[in-house]
Amino acid sequence: MAQNYDVIIVGGGPVGLFLGLTLALEDIRVLVIEQESDIPQSPRALMNFPIVLNEFAKVGILDQVVAAGFKNTAGLCFRTPYSGTNTVLAKIPPGKSSKGLIDYGVQLSQAKLCAIMRNRALQSKYFEIRYNTRYTSHHEDGDLVHVNSESASSGPLKLSASFIVACDGANSQVRDAMDIPFEGFTWKDWRFVAVNVYYDFAKHGYPAANHVIDPEDWAVIVRASSVEEGLWRIAMGISPDVKPEEVESYVVAKVERLMPGPRPLDYKIEAVSPYWAHEKVALKFRAGRVVLCGDAAHYATIRREDFVKRVQKQAIDGKNRIHSMDAKVVAERDDFFNMLNKSPGFGNFIASMMMEPLPEDLWPTPW
Ligand SMILES: Cc1cc2nc3c(=O)[nH]c(=O)nc-3n(C[C@H](O)[C@H](O)[C@H](O)COP(=O)(O)OP(=O)(O)OC[C@H]3O[C@@H](n4cnc5c(N)ncnc54)[C@H](O)[C@@H]3O)c2cc1C
Incomplete structure (x- = not known):
């Protein structure tokens, strides 16, 4: 042949x-x-971090990726759910690359x-x-x-x-x-679900990337594309006990608990994709x-x-x-948020780690 x-x-x-x-x-x-x-x-x-964006630049697609998506220069916010105390717990500020390379993320x-x-x-x-x-x-x-x-x-x-x-x-x-x-x-405590939704989180003060901390209504809420398109992603968990026929109502109820703003809510779910991680x-x-x-x-x-x-x-x-809610994890989480709130230097350090390109020593040994 x-x-x-x-x-x-x-x-x-x-x-x-x-x-x-x-x-x-x-x-x-x-x-x-x-x-x-x-x-x-x-x-x-x-979420496309500098570690991959630097590689996209090398193959000539970075400009197109930035143009098609949302360029995040604002960092990340940790908060409690809207249905809970609706409090901002801490923020990771925008980062700078120590090597002078790309220092933003692209959500696409x-x-x-x-x-x-x-x-x-x-x-x-x-x-x-x-x-x-x-x-x-x-x-x-x-x-x-x-x-x-x-x-x-x-x-x-x-x-x-x-x-x-x-x-x-x-x-x-x-x-x-x-x-x-x-x-x-395989994580068995939660099944993950990715929900694409049209809803204006920004109008209610949400930045483009949010981690919602909660034992039940935990989620990641991020802008999924350009501002004009207005699409957001809510990644969250469904209890593994939820029966297939109950998934839709479970997801809708959780989405609504996570959405800020007055009720009734005006939103449109574009897609729901459950998966095991x-x-x-x-x-x-x-x-x-x-x-x-x-x-x-x-x-x-x-x-x-x-x-x-x-x-x-x-x-x-x-x-x-x-x-x-494990005591050790809760203590570490509280320490982490305290450090972010008290020490700008710590926040800048964490942010800069997210801005680093692929370390050369991580490439596999050639055969
Ligand atoms: C619902 C969902 C949500 C996710 N959300 C996130 C997220 O928020 N953040 C994150 O970092 N990651 C997320 N992931 C994971 C992310 O999508 C994967 O890590 C990524 O797709 C891996 O890329 P890959 O190219 O290695 O494999 P895949 O994207 O899985 O691509 C493999 C391709 O191979 C094809 N294929 C398989 N078998 C064959 C065959 N026999 N012959 C020919 N073609 C074949 C498949 O059709 C597929 O197109 C999510 C995954 C899922 C399923």
């Missing part, structure tokens, strides 16, 4: 598209295969970000993407790796390349095919000519030990900080 591509990327999510764009700009012939018919539009990630939906990356990549003759094409298996043969896939329009399709990169998400079929364990756990990491990020990347691995961009000690720890601490 002839070698068709240098690299086949399985999965056209943000990681697969960013990698495809980066490789195509290096004149590496890349094919992305994606099982869906287009970029999924359901609400997913939307994952779907719009993916479209920008894909459209930029399609300008390169080295980039190709096939939708409706599902990876089913692969095998290696000398210097090549052969991929069996299923195309919705043309049936079974055989493709080959020098390397495969699995960017097929947390339920990676490529990772499963290689029997690579995906170690960790995992803290998992693949035990290997490479086997032969196959590399795992993004949610399929949580490994390829940083070493495993760094991930578990730094990134995963931050994610776990952040989740606990927003809702836990």
Whole structure:
């Protein structure tokens, strides 16, 4: 079988598209295969910190990302829910990058970000993407790796390349095919739900990024796109005991408790997307000519030990900080807010940490 591509990327999510764009700009012939018919539009990630914005600048899409989203130069606010005491607890001020690089965030939906990356990549003759094409298996043969896939329009399709990169998400079929364990756990105390809603939080004094601290009505409320579009995201938890038929009324009741302003409320929910959150990491990020990347691995961009000690720890601490009533967590949270309120230097330090670019020493060791 002839070698068709240098690299086949399985999965056209943000990681697969960013990698495809980066490789195509290096004149590496890349094919992305994606099982869906287009970029999924359901609400997913939307906060883009300098750590990724600096990388977007390198591939020439930063201006488009800033223009399409909301540029956050105002930092982050911690508060109690509107239905509770409706109090601002502390603020993290805007940050400055010690390296003079990007010092703002951009709030832009994952779907719009993916479209920008894909459209930029399609300008390169080295980039190709096939939708409706599902990876089913692969095998290696000398210097090549052969991929069996299923195309919705043309049936079974055989493709080959020098390397495969699995960017097929947390339920990676490529990772499963290689029997690579995906170690960790799934949060069972809360199911997460991402709600996109048209409502003018800014009119009621809410800045563009808010963490709402509460054992029940905890949430993250952030602007999801440009001011003109007026879309906001509420990310919150649903009790795992809530039955499927009760999810809608549970979500609506919680959304309304979180919304500031006089009643009756005038708002429109655009989309609701419940999901289970995992803290998992693949035990290997490479086997032969196959590399795992993004949610399929949580490994390829940083070493495993760094991930578990730094990134995963931050994610776990952040989740606990927003809702836990455990005495140790409450004491640490109170200390954190006291420090932010009393010491501007501490707030500036925390803010500056959020402004740092990707540390060079976090890249994996070359093989
Ligand atoms: C509802 C929801 C809300 C979220 N909210 C946030 C948030 O607020 N903040 C945050 O940081 N993160 C959030 N996330 C997580 C974030 O979306 C992921 O971390 C991110 O999408 C990972 O990117 P990825 O490209 O590695 O994988 P994915 O985005 O999962 O992309 C994988 C792609 O591979 C495709 N694929 C899978 N199997 C195959 C196959 N066999 N053949 C071909 N294609 C295949 C899939 O269709 C998909 O398009 C959320 C996730 C969900 C589900």
